[in-house]
Amino acid sequence: MNYWPLLGVAVIVIGFALRFNPVPVVVGAALVSGLLAGLHVPDLLALLGKSFVSSRMLLMFVLTLPAIGLLEHAGLREHAQQWMGRLRGMTLARLLIGYLLVREALAMFGLTGVAGAAQTVRPLLAPMGEAAAEKIHPELDAADRDEVRAVAAATDNIGRFFGEDVFIALGAVLLIQGFYAQHGIDLTPLSIALWALPTAIAAFVIQSVRIWLFQRRLQRRASARNAQEG
Amino acid sequence: MLRIEYAYWLIAAFLFYTSWRKAGERQFYCAAFWGLLGLLFAGGDAVLAAQKAGNALPAQLAGCVVIALALIAPRMRRKAHPETASASARLASALRLGHKLFVPALLIPLVTLVVALVGEHLSIGGHALLAKPQMTLTGLMLACVIALLAAARVAQAPVLQGVSEGRRLLDAIGWAALLPLLLAALGEVFTQSGVGAAIAALAQMILPEGNAFLCLLVFALGMVLFTVIMGNAFAAFPVMMAGIGLPLLVHRYGAHPAILGSMGMLCGYCGTLLTPMAADYNLVPAALLELRNPYGVIRAQAWSAAGIFAATFLAMWALVFR
Numbered sequence: 001m002n003y004w005p006l007l008g009v010a011v012i013v014i015g016f017a018l019r020f021n022p023v024p025v026v027v028g029a030a031l032v033s034g035l036l037a038g039l040h041v042p043d044l045l046a047l048l049g050k051s052f053v054s055s056r057m058l059l060m061f062v063l064t065l066p067a068i069g070l071l072e073h074a075g076l077r078e079h080a081q082q083w084m085g086r087l088r089g090m091t092l093a094r095l096l097i098g099y100l101l102v103r104e105a106l107a108m109f110g111l112t113g114v115a116g117a118a119q120t121v122r123p124l125l126a127p128m129g130e131a132a133a134e135k136i137h138p139e140l141d142a143a144d145r146d147e148v149r150a151v152a153a154a155t156d157n158i159g160r161f162f163g164e165d166v167f168i169a170l171g172a173v174l175l176i177q178g179f180y181a182q183h184g185i186d187l188t189p190l191s192i193a194l195w196a197l198p199t200a201i202a203a204f205v206i207q208s209v210r211i212w213l214f215q216r217r218l219q220r221r222a223s224a225r226n227a228q229e230g
Numbered sequence: 231m232l233r234i235e236y237a238y239w240l241i242a243a244f245l246f247y248t249s250w251r252k253a254g255e256r257q258f259y260c261a262a263f264w265g266l267l268g269l270l271f272a273g274g275d276a277v278l279a280a281q282k283a284g285n286a287l288p289a290q291l292a293g294c295v296v297i298a299l300a301l302i303a304p305r306m307r308r309k310a311h312p313e314t315a316s317a318s319a320r321l322a323s324a325l326r327l328g329h330k331l332f333v334p335a336l337l338i339p340l341v342t343l344v345v346a347l348v349g350e351h352l353s354i355g356g357h358a359l360l361a362k363p364q365m366t367l368t369g370l371m372l373a374c375v376i377a378l379l380a381a382a383r384v385a386q387a388p389v390l391q392g393v394s395e396g397r398r399l400l401d402a403i404g405w406a407a408l409l410p411l412l413l414a415a416l417g418e419v420f421t422q423s424g425v426g427a428a429i430a431a432l433a434q435m436i437l438p439e440g441n442a443f444l445c446l447l448v449f450a451l452g453m454v455l456f457t458v459i460m461g462n463a464f465a466a467f468p469v470m471m472a473g474i475g476l477p478l479l480v481h482r483y484g485a486h487p488a489i490l491g492s493m494g495m496l497c498g499y500c501g502t503l504l505t506p507m508a509a510d511y512n513l514v515p516a517a518l519l520e521l522r523n524p525y526g527v528i529r530a531q532a533w534s535a536a537g538i539f540a541a542t543f544l545a546m547w548a549l550v551f552r
Contacts, residue, residue, distance in 0.1 A: 001431050005423040009459050012416075016506055022513075023303035023405050026412045027296060030419040037423030042290055044419070049292025050281055051418035053274035056238050057367055058410040058510055062400055063240060064370075067334055067377035069395025073315050074385035075324030076331045082324060111346060113366040114339040117515035123335050126519055146521045147530065153515040154503075154531035161499045162538065165492065175464055176491035179471055185480075187488050195492035195549075202541035207534050 008033025061118040068123050077127040084131035092132035093215040096152065097208045099125055100159045104204055107163025115160070117153055125152045136215070137222035144218065151214055155207060162203035165196035172196075233361040235275050237371035242272035248397045259305040260401075266295050266302075267408065296415070303405040327384060334380035338373045345369025399518075406517040406524075409509030413461045420460060429456060430473025437474070442483040442551060449474045450543050453494050454501035461507025463498025470494065485550045493546040500542070503535035504528060 008029040015025030027048075034044040068076075084090060103115055115121075126149045133140055133148045140148070165172045173193050180187050245268030253261035270292060277288040315323070324331065346366045352359040360368050382389045400407065420426065433452050438444050449470060456466035475494060479485040502508045506525065516527045523529070 001428060002424060003428050003432075005420070005425045006428050008420065008423065008425060012459065012507070021304040021405070022506065022509070023408055023412060024300040026409065026416050027300035030412075030416045031297075033423040033425055034419050039423065042286070045293030045297075046281070046286040046289040047293070047419060047422060048296050048415055049277060049289040049294075051415035052296050052411055053270055053277050053289075053292055055411050055414035056241075056271055056274050057234070057364065058414060059241055059271070059407060060237060060367055060370055061514070062244060062396075062407065063237065063374035064338055064377075065399045066244070066392040066396030067338065067374060067381045069397075069399045070378065070381040070385055070387060070392035071331055071335055073320070073391075073395050074327060074331060074381070074387070075315075075320040075322075076335060078317075078321045078324035079328065079331045083329075106343075111343060111366070113346065113370055114342045117511075117518050119338045119342075119370075121515065122518050124332075142522070146523065146526055149519040150516070150521060150526040150530035153519060153527045154534065156515075157503060157511050157527070157531060158534055158538075161502065162496070165496055165499070172464070172495050173492075175467060176495060179468055180487055180491065183476055185487050187491075191488045192492045195489045196496060198545045199493065199496045199538065199542045202545075203534075203538045206537040206541065210534050210537075 002037065004036040005033040007036055061116065064118045068118065071123060076123055080124055080127040081131035081134075084128045085135065090132060091215065092129060092136065092148070092218070093208075093212045095125075095128055095132050096155050096211045099152075100155050100204060100207055100211070103156060103159030104163035104200065107160050108166045108200070110164070110167040112160055112164050115156065117156060121152050121156050125156070133218055136218050137225065139225075144221070147214075151211065155211065158203055158207045162196075162200045166193050166200050231358060231361055232368060232372070234364045234367055234371075237367065238271050238274055240371065240375075242268045244393065244396065244400075245271060247393060248400055251394070251397055252401075257307075259302050260307075263299060263302045263306055263405070264400075266299055270295055296412070299408060300412075303408065306405055323385075330384050334377045334384055337377045337380055338370075341373035341376055342366060342369040345372055402520060403514065403517045406509065406513050409513055413507055413509055417460050417462055417465045421465065426456075426465070426469035427473075429459075430469050433470075433473055437478070442479070442485075443547065445474065445478050445483065446485075446547060446550065447543075449479060449490075449494060450497045450539075450546065453498040454504075454539065457498040457501030458505040458507065461502070461505055461509070463495055463502055466498050466501070467491075467495055479550075483551065486552060489546060489550045493542050493550070496542050497539060497546075500535040500539040503531045 011029040011032050012025060016022065030048060031044065034047065106114060129148045129152045130140065130145055133144065173189050176192050177187055177189055245264045249261045249265035249268060252264060277292050280288040345360065346369050349360045349365045349369060378389060378392050382392055433448060437448055452470050452474065453463065453466050456470060457463045460466055475490055479490055480487050502511065506513055506528065512528050513524055516524050
């Protein structure tokens with residue numbers, strides 16, 4: 001067993017820990033691992049180039065930017081905030097938990113691409129969340145604002161991840177089935193997807209509780225600030 | 231027939247436009263970065279076709295371009311760029327346009343949804359309109375074009391202004407946009423270099439004999455750890471299964487394969503929430519939302535990941551050895 005390629009992992013860990021620019025760190029790690037595994041330089045270059053262009057779909061989100069940018073120029077975020085401000089009874093927790101429910105349910109039906117950080121969080125969910133947080137405390141500071149946005153992005157991720165595993169025709173279930181089939185164990189996709197349900201429910205409950213706790217934390221901070229001012 | 235390749239050409243055109251505007255602003259490192267990336271997008275299919283035909287030269291050149299991008303990236307300054315409309319102008323426009331502003335924004339998920347659901351049945355004269363592979367992504371491409379046209383109509387602005395505004399956002403994301411692709415390539419290189427096999431061998435070495443619970447714990451934590459390293463549970467799964475899951479848990483301790491596979495994969499997903507290596511879920515959103523801390527999204531989901539892992543592991547332990 002050749003353990004030397006593991007040094008590529010070390011390059012990643014050290015590079016991220018020292019907060020170097022991740023782009024050269026990742027490429028450096030690939031070169032280190034490949035060379036230590038004994039790949040020839042031309043083969044390594046070809047492997048790097050081929051795998052890079054094979055994953056071009058990961059940049060699809062940039063196609064949303066022109067429409068989103070134009071709408072933001074025309075006041076989309078301001079309108080989302082104003083509208084949230086007018087909706088009575090819509091709290092930060094209700095907004096985010098409602099989004100989590102919809103996102104997870106859509107992912108369960110395999111519809112993972114319909115929402116996301118570029119498609120829904122930046123233009124809609126984050127500004128609405130900020131407006132809902134402003135109802136708790138009108139003068140949010142920059143750190144609070146960042147935290148609201150981060151929690152919105154986290155909610156989007158969690159809804160997507162733990163919903164998609166329940167869908168029978170999506171990557172994860174087919175990968176599991178394929179692995180077992182290769183090793184002589186035949187399973188139906190449904191029997192695999194079914195066992196993702198407990199975690200899907202747990203993820204929804206846990207993230208909802210954390211959203212609610214976050215809202216309470218904001219409320220505490222707000223009343224502490226009011227007490228200071230008063 | 232509308233194929234996914236057209237989306238890549240659209241992206242390439244957008245990247246070239248960004249590069250051209252950057253050159254006009256005399257930021258030549260940025261111009262070179264987006265221009266080279268545009269080349270990879272425009273030429274990607276030619277590279278893959280040549281590779282299939284046995285000619286590795288284009289792929290090697292693409293590899294050289296990737297290394298060039300890595301050398302340029304640290305020299306790009308990501309600076310906060312001014313909004314093109316003042317806050318008061320945007321507020322006035324928001325009051326004037328009202329809910330109409332939501333329509334193009336909601337068109338993106340809605341059109342994607344419709345195409346994903348019924349896209350394969352669309353045809354003219356017996357010819358399918360949309361290529362079947364990656365129907366959702368084709369839908370996303372269509373949705374973005376339609377939304378841009380609708381946004382231009384609602385905002386009463388030329389379409390080109392949308393492209394220019396989009397470039398502004400892309401600028402704000404900067405090199406972080408590249409990370410998901412690089413990490414996917416890194417995963418491929420790690421697999422080819424035997425990193426996975428080495429980790430599985432190490433895990434087997436530290437494994438205590440004859441304790442099913444500890445074995446399951448090492449398997450679950452290994453899924454998390456390996457996902458954190460690779461940025462992707464799909465890369466971790468075959469390694470951990472071949473190293474520990476199948477030979478020890480299933481064959482020796484009689485674990486239920488469907489439960490082990492499904493819940494083991496979900497343990498890996500908890501790792502995805504924790505790692506900067508899953509850049510498309512963790513670092514790109516942080517850049518897109520203009521958070522000051524690039525790890526802000528990871529921080530926001532760390533405790534959720536820990537809780538979901540604990541719940542999944544306990545459920546797996548209770549169910550898998552029935």
